[in-house]
Amino acid sequence: MSYSYFSDSYAATAEKPVRHSGRSNYNPPHLRDQNTRPFGYSYRSESQPPNNGRGRGRRGGGRGGGGGRGFVPGYSELDRQFREPYRRTYDTVVEKLNEVEVVDEKPSMGINFDAYEDIPVETSGSDVPKPVNTFAEIDLGEALNDNIRNRCKYVKPTPIQRHAIPVALAGRDLMACAQTGSGKTAAFCFPIICGVLNLQSPPEAAAGFGRREMTAYPLALVLSPTRELCCQIHEEAKKFCYQTGVKVAVAYGGAPIGHQLRSFEKGVDILVATPGRLTDVIERSRVSLKRVKYLALDEADRMLDMGFEPQIRKIVECLDMPPPGRRQTMLFSATFPEQIQRLASDFLSNYIFLSVGRVGSSTDLILQKVVFVDDMEKRDCLRNLLRDQKANGNLGKNALTLVFVETKRGADSLERWLCQIGFPATAIHGDKVQYERERALNIFKNGVTPILVATDVASRGLDIPRVAHVINFDLPKDIDSYVHRIGRTGRAGKSGLATAFFNAKNSSIAKALSELIKEAHQESPSWLAQYVDGSSSGDRCYGSSKFGGRDYRSSNSNSYAADNNSYSTTGYAAADYGGANGGSGYDHPSSGYDTADYGGASGSVEYAPPPPAEFSDCYGGGGGGHGYESIVAGGWE
């Protein structure tokens, strides 16, 4: 049994009234007893005028109609210029996804490996262990192998796993860059579990036997930047550890600490934690890092960025953790800005840098669209998008939509508004208490509310199957965040759609966004160039290199004399990529759309007048005399 994310052509069904019953048993919140709200919130709807009630304004193009705000004068001009072309583009998107995209009805553990076949891999560092092609080639031990094969149904390692696992098993420190959704968690969990199993000699294991140790001495520590990600890694790790005897525990804030402390008393081999709660339990002497042999930082660039770095430094350098060289340190992320790499090298010893896929381009599996929408028009545009998806029957068929906004307040208010206009939505952000956060994530995951409005708390690492569409309602300020956000779709080799609402306020990201989209061999709208102001761009992170995520050691100094190796089988140069695959199009066979076609189709649609000639120089040229530093120093707007 299979289905498409978008099953009908948009044009044929756009004006159809929305049906809520259908074959699905799902009863959306707004149709349930008005007194039994599905959320812990009281809605403002009680205090709203009656015409904001249910059933309003979901049909008829929205002209003059719903939303409580209606369309501002000048709508038709905007509509002509931006929305209509966008609709046509969107239609193309829907058709394209329609043609090939097929997703298992059941949540699938399977990974589409065809999508990863010709991925470019770059390694640097001394004596890089050779990659492996199968799990069988790796001696992970019987129990772990059994879990991988029979419990997790992993048949074959993903590229990051093929390269990272041998490095980790060889005991080397590692800085690894890999595309979102490509299996990083397993890549550091397998070697850690394997190492813990080898460390557990019987006498040592028996040390605390017979009495309750008040202090736990984990052998491995995994840190994550958000609580939900922490939970997720813990769940994954538990699966991998099943019946191996390896004990996994979790420590994160917002949850009752008592339960966590009690779980430590049975002993902890692998501790998965967020920084704050970890520091807390260390200061209570309930955990000691003295015996840590493995340290893994997931989303490492996030963990080491400005606000976070002091906490991490305290944990890694001040709280009894063995120094680099006496522990094995592994850093993982999809993005690795150069200055973060520089910081990170404090924590590493003679490490290997590994980059799988073009970093920052996320994956080719995510079709990226940018649509021009003024702030005042965003809600209308969102409603239209969601209505179209709904008309195409994707709701009730397990396809999920994730909407990113900039602020916590914005998340709440958008959630409320979506529910009011008849879209079952929930929200997640850091001002909610933990159980609300987890509940929001759960009802989103299981499709009760197939729309989740989120701040950046949900931008990294979360693996939510069946997210078909990521909408950047508010674009983030930096491109890394964008990469991680859109990476919530297109996971495990499946394709996805990412739509960004862009306006003049997002100029700071215009250049990087445009480059990113082009690097994914997709169409960057021509009007976007008008907003490239030469200020911040991809420069910050990836230089002008087509192959992002380079080891900063090889580009900056020769003191490390890193050996560079490329495993790319295709060469994968940006210029010849499309041509290399000839008539079959550039894309992976299963990814759902063919960009060559797609580009042609949308090429005929003009969003806005072409940019003035002088803007074309901004591309790749680095903006000539524009002082990047001076603009940065001047602060943002």
Next chain:
DNA sequence: AAAAAAC
């Protein structure tokens, strides 16, 4: 300026 992370 915002977001996240302990109580």
